[in-house]
Amino acid sequence: xxxxxxxxxxxxxxxxxxxxxxYGLNNDxxxxxxxxxxxxxxxxxxxxxxxxxxxxxxxxxxxxxxxxSDIDIKILAVPGLRHSxxxxxxxxxxxxxxxxxxxxxxxxxxxxxxxxxSSVASSPNVGFTVTALKNRALNSSxxxxxxxxxxxxxxxxxxxxxxxxxxxxxxxxxxxxxIGYPWFAPAGFARGALESVLYSTLPLNKKNMxxxxxxxxxxxxxxxxxxxxxxxxxxxxxxNSSLDRVxxxxxxxxxxxKVRNVANRMLFEPNRQETLDKFNSLxxxxxxxxxxxxxxxxxxxxxxxxTTTQADVENNTL
Numbered sequence: 001x002x003x004x005x006x007x008x009x010x011x012x013x014x015x016x017x018x019x020x021x022x023y024g025l026n027n028d029x030x031x032x033x034x035x036x037x038x039x040x041x042x043x044x045x046x047x048x049x050x051x052x053x054x055x056x057x058x059x060x061x062x063x064x065x066x067x068x069s070d071i072d073i074k075i076l077a078v079p080g081l082r083h084s085x086x087x088x089x090x091x092x093x094x095x096x097x098x099x100x101x102x103x104x105x106x107x108x109x110x111x112x113x114x115x116x117x118s119s120v121a122s123s124p125n126v127g128f129t130v131t132a133l134k135n136r137a138l139n140s141s142x143x144x145x146x147x148x149x150x151x152x153x154x155x156x157x158x159x160x161x162x163x164x165x166x167x168x169x170x171x172x173x174x175x176x177x178x179i180g181y182p183w184f185a186p187a188g189f190a191r192g193a194l195e196s197v198l199y200s201t202l203p204l205n206k207k208n209m210x211x212x213x214x215x216x217x218x219x220x221x222x223x224x225x226x227x228x229x230x231x232x233x234x235x236x237x238x239x240n241s242s243l244d245r246v247x248x249x250x251x252x253x254x255x256x257x258k259v260r261n262v263a264n265r266m267l268f269e270p271n272r273q274e275t276l277d278k279f280n281s282l283x284x285x286x287x288x289x290x291x292x293x294x295x296x297x298x299x300x301x302x303x304x305x306x307t308t309t310q311a312d313v314e315n316n317t318l
Contacts, residue, residue: 029054035117037083050085058086066093074182074253075173077103077166084136091236095142099257101249102143103173104236105164106133106217123201124148126208130215138216141235141243146218148202150194150228160198165220168194172230183251183295185233187218192230194220200228216244251295258286263318271313276303279318 028036032054040052050056058081065071076094081087082105094102108116108124109132116124129147146165154161169186172194176186186192200220204212209219209231218232233246242248262282269275280301287299308318 032057034080034082034086037081037086038115038117041083041085055083055085059089062086062090062093066097068097068099073097073100074257075103075170076100077170078105079166080105080164082107082164088136088138091138091140091143095140098142099253099260100142101235101246101253103166103169104143104145105166106145106147108148126202126204126211130211130217133217134215137238138236139238141237141241141249143236144218144234144246145216145236146220146230146232147212148200148204148220150197150220151199151201152196153198162201168197168220168228169230171196181293181295182254183247183290183293185245185247187230187233187246189226189229192233194228194230197228251290254295255287255290259283262286266318271308271316271318275318276308279303 028039036054037052037058040047040055041049044050044052048055050059058078062078065073065076076090078086078090081090084107087104087106090102091104094100106129109128110116110122111125111128113125113128116122124147126147133145146169149162149164150168151160151162152168153159172192173186175193175195176182176184176191180191184191197220200222204219204221209221212219213232213234216234216236216238218230218234220228221231222228235244235246235249237244243252262279265282266275266279269278280303283301283303287296287301290296291299303318312318
């Protein structure tokens with residue numbers, strides 16, 4: 001049926017409910033866009049909230065990504081998904097895994113302090129964007145946020161398209177790891193260059209960058225004579241700590257993953273001194289190589305009766 005004769009506002013006839021409102025919502029849901037997530041949360045009574053089809057689909061996917069026995073990842077990104085109902089959930093997933101880091105896209109806000117939901121909307125306002133993220137009170141070293149959106153060339157259509165920060169930042173992480181190691185900072189001229197970026201959607205001045213960095217948001221910017229680069233490597237940890245740096249968290253992730261691979265090979269071995277000595281002999285060379293490649297200054301492996309007590313032995317624990 002029509003309302004007020006406005007037939008154009010309705011989409012194709014639904015099998016069960018007749019014509020359903022279009023308003024662009026159907027395409028947003030079909031394409032699993034952030035706009036659909038926002039609508040489902042903002043109008044939870046009608047759209048389902050966290051049980052809505054888009055939000056629940058992303059959360060289900062993140063649940064799968066969080067299952068270490070099925071999925072092995074070092075870096076997680078969900079490009080373009082900015083709403084906290086998805087991003088907070090993703091941050092919890094990687095923190096629960098404890099062996100991956102999340103490159104988070106944050107909501108950008110305009111001059112009216114309104115969430116920007118389209119690339120054709122007004123330019124983002126640094127102050128309102130910073131305040132919005134601070135109000136979320138995030139506190140995790142397993143996530144890192146970047147700003148603002150960037151423009152790259154679509155390799156398929158050869159046209160310029162606007163993409164969220166996580167897209168070029170993934171490239172910076174790949175560049176860093178190809179010429180360095182995970183414990184090097186994926187930032188600066190050498191390892192944080194965003195060569196695929198044509199230009200930034202918002203040129204940043206020094207005050208902008210200071211405000212962003214104070215809120216644990218890493219700026220994507222350029223300087224005279226340089227291209228766009230990542231100019232920061234803060235995690236979303238609120239406390240002052242070595243872990244408020246991306247390279248330190250990635251160092252510990254790398255060590256954890258390598259030691260875990262050794263531990264997996266020790267499963268079902270007799271819980272006796274020979275096994276502890278074997279574990280030590282396999283782990284020490286790993287840390288020595290990391291030390292030789294400027295990952296750590298010093299290290300010490302301790303696995304003996306102080307770490308595996310008689311009670312642990314009786315509980316089949318190494």
